[in-house]
Amino acid sequence: MKHHIHSDDIAIGFQIAPMIDVVFVIMLFFMVMTGSVKVERELRTRLPNPGNPEQAVPFPAEEITIGILEDGTVTMNEEVFDTPKDKALPSLTKNLRRASESSARQQQKVLVTIQAEEQASYERVIDVLNSLHKAGIQNVTFTVGNNPL
Template identity: 50%
Template sequence: MKKKRSHRRKQSSEVNLGFQIAPMIDVVFVILLFFMVKAGDIQVENAHITKLPGTEATAEAVSMPDEISVMIDDDGQVSLNEDPVDDPQSKDMPALTSALYALKQSSEATQSKVLVTIYANELAEYQRVVDVLDSLTRAKISDVTFQAGAPE
């Protein structure tokens, strides 16, 4: 006959696990590793000596660049400084190109810079803007800015 084994459950007061230090050491090492990794990511800030712009007297006169405005209306009409040029259906825009080229030559003669601002209405066709850019390229003008809507 087999003996019955009796499994008696020990009471919680009878179980003595003692002080377990290994899990505490593991947690401390994980926290230490976290802070060591984070310390490597900190960037050191260096002092930059920056000279801010101010007013300064000059010996010679400074010329301001010539600003030209090109407006493109909703119907495709292109205006140079508020004067209509070329036909709205003209793709090459010879009058605009020749006027821009003349302005470029006169600015080179006076040693000033030409700035062109293109004002395109919201409903203007993109192809018309590209046509104006092509005209500026043929006139060899490279300083161009864009603005949506009419000039203020």
């Protein structure tokens, strides 16, 4: 016994619905992508006139950070100077004077930031200010903890 499978010839035509779906997906893709395209614009910049090339260019200022800890320890750029009981701070004053003279020779300013801990004594801050005065440094700012004053 042989069984024959009978199939009807079905005419398969062009399906328009899936094609419309694909076109809508492509159109949606391009609509979304146009928002993320960066527009390049020309920046019109003018370079400064070199003027006199022999003219001296000012150098940036030298920055020094002086820390005052609660126990009276004084640091300059994270290096400990003198003892907490030494009121005159001779080593700190000597190094500040050397930095001031070096900056003067290079025609730079010296900027000093004093970072005192909240419980540091006022007397120790005055000792540091006296050392700065002896070294001839005038540009001083203060911070307490992490908050600038």
